[in-house]
Amino acid sequence: MALPPAVGAAAFAVQAHVHAGGSLRRPASPPAAALRLGPLFWPWEKVKVGPLSVSPMGFGTWAWGNQLLWGYQESMDSELQECFNLALRNGINLFDTADSYGTGKLNGQSERLLGKFIREYEGPIKSPDDVVIATKFAAYPWRLTSGQFVSACKSSLERLQLDRLGIGQLHWSTANYAPLQERALWDGLVEMYDKGLVRAVGVSNYGPKQLLKIHSYLASKGVPLSSAQVQFSLLSMGDEQMELKAVCDSLGIRLIAYSPLGLGMLTGKYDSSNLPNGPRSVLFRQILPGLESLLTCLRSIAEKKGKTMSQVAINWCICKGAIPIPGVKTVRHVEENLGALGWRLSPAEISELESTAMAAPKKMIQNVFQTA
Numbered sequence: 001m002a003l004p005p006a007v008g009a010a011a012f013a014v015q016a017h018v019h020a021g022g023s024l025r026r027p028a029s030p031p032a033a034a035l036r037l038g039p040l041f042w043p044w045e046k047v048k049v050g051p052l053s054v055s056p057m058g059f060g061t062w063a064w065g066n067q068l069l070w071g072y073q074e075s076m077d078s079e080l081q082e083c084f085n086l087a088l089r090n091g092i093n094l095f096d097t098a099d100s101y102g103t104g105k106l107n108g109q110s111e112r113l114l115g116k117f118i119r120e121y122e123g124p125i126k127s128p129d130d131v132v133i134a135t136k137f138a139a140y141p142w143r144l145t146s147g148q149f150v151s152a153c154k155s156s157l158e159r160l161q162l163d164r165l166g167i168g169q170l171h172w173s174t175a176n177y178a179p180l181q182e183r184a185l186w187d188g189l190v191e192m193y194d195k196g197l198v199r200a201v202g203v204s205n206y207g208p209k210q211l212l213k214i215h216s217y218l219a220s221k222g223v224p225l226s227s228a229q230v231q232f233s234l235l236s237m238g239d240e241q242m243e244l245k246a247v248c249d250s251l252g253i254r255l256i257a258y259s260p261l262g263l264g265m266l267t268g269k270y271d272s273s274n275l276p277n278g279p280r281s282v283l284f285r286q287i288l289p290g291l292e293s294l295l296t297c298l299r300s301i302a303e304k305k306g307k308t309m310s311q312v313a314i315n316w317c318i319c320k321g322a323i324p325i326p327g328v329k330t331v332r333h334v335e336e337n338l339g340a341l342g343w344r345l346s347p348a349e350i351s352e353l354e355s356t357a358m359a360a361p362k363k364m365i366q367n368v369f370q371t372a
């Protein structure tokens with residue numbers, strides 16, 4: 001059977017590398033033998049997001065330009081470009097970004113880098129489905145009219161050097177603190193869709209109640225709501241997330257799972273004596289001590305399946321019907337996370353992970369902008 005065009009030899013190599021003894025070391029040269037006889041996913045395993053067809057996993061680019069939380073330096077750009085190229089070569093066509101990504105004078109850097117990487121990509125990019133950029137427009141307090149929101153969209157398009165976006169997402173709802181502003185933002189989404197600036201419209205950090213409201217408002221204007229992005233992982237799988245998933249399913253909205261690795265806590269590489277630099281350490285110090293059983297469970301399932309903990313955590317999101325968008329900063333992250341595709345956890349493994357996760361004393365804190 002012919003391979004999907006975008007899924008090349010690297011897909012096989014990645015699987016082989018990641019499988020090799022569960023080793024996290026980067027091989028000196030590409031592995032020769034493949035253990036998995038097939039691509040990471042077949043064309044028919046692509047996922048519909050409104051009119052778009054995307055890979056079962058995308059990649060997140062919050063770190064690309066963020067010095068404060070993620071330690072970004074411009075010297076990382078060539079590796080980030082390699083990350084993008086490797087992902088695309090392996091059929092990953094969904095990249096999540098936001099107009100607020102990038103700290104200080106680097107604001108917009110994530111979109112700018114994506115724009116540059118798309119331009120400089122050496123392989124074929126023939127159709128708009130080949131690279132789907134999902135950006136998010138911040139609900140800044142000074143964005144008070146629909147026109148200002150459309151201008152924000154145009155600025156993103158400029159940074160991305162694109163005529164049209166894949167998914168234009170409202171980054172958060174203002175319902176909790178500025179309900180009057182929200183209608184203007186919704187109208188902004190309608191306008192950008194009607195003007196053809198975005199192929200699909202999505203929201204982020206919306207809870208089930210607010211999601212129902214925006215869905216019906218947009219529907220009344222003839223605009224389909226295609227995606228809802230929310231924190232969703234083994235550390236963030238409470239009633240709110242499950243209710244949101246059910247609402248999404250009933251309305252045909254695709255759930256995009258952000259922070260699927262719990263900001264790195266589910267990778268297994270951190271513990272109380274080995275914390276990341278920067279503000280994440282404060283959060284990790286609070287949460288990690290309560291995660292022993294969950295991390296042990298993840299590790300044991302990973303070992304049994306010849307996978308890594310990150311791959312199991314990402315695969316769990318896929319098994320729940322979400323599109324995970326793990327954040328990546330290095331080629332190593334991309335290689336390993338690609339290995340989350342092409343297999344499935346069994347129902348017994350899923351329920352073991354979930355019951356252990358539910359018993360964990362601490363969960364991830366929810367985004368301050370998350371609504372009911």
Ligand SMILES: NC(=O)c1ccc[n+]([C@@H]2O[C@H](COP(=O)([O-])OP(=O)(O)OC[C@H]3O[C@@H](n4cnc5c(N)ncnc54)[C@H](OP(=O)(O)O)[C@@H]3O)[C@@H](O)[C@H]2O)c1
Nearest residue numbers: 060061062204258259260261262263264267326327333336
């Ligand atoms: N809509 C929203 O409000 C919102 C909020 C948050 C995120 N997001 C989106 O979701 C994306 C993903 O979420 P996230 O970046 O917050 O968290 P995440 O995906 O849970 O964690 C990403 C971090 O984990 C580490 N990592 C990734 N893969 C790894 C691997 N295979 N092995 C070891 N470490 C690995 C890296 O950091 P270290 O190496 O430094 O540990 C990476 O930056 C973001 O990039 C962004 O696009 C959206």
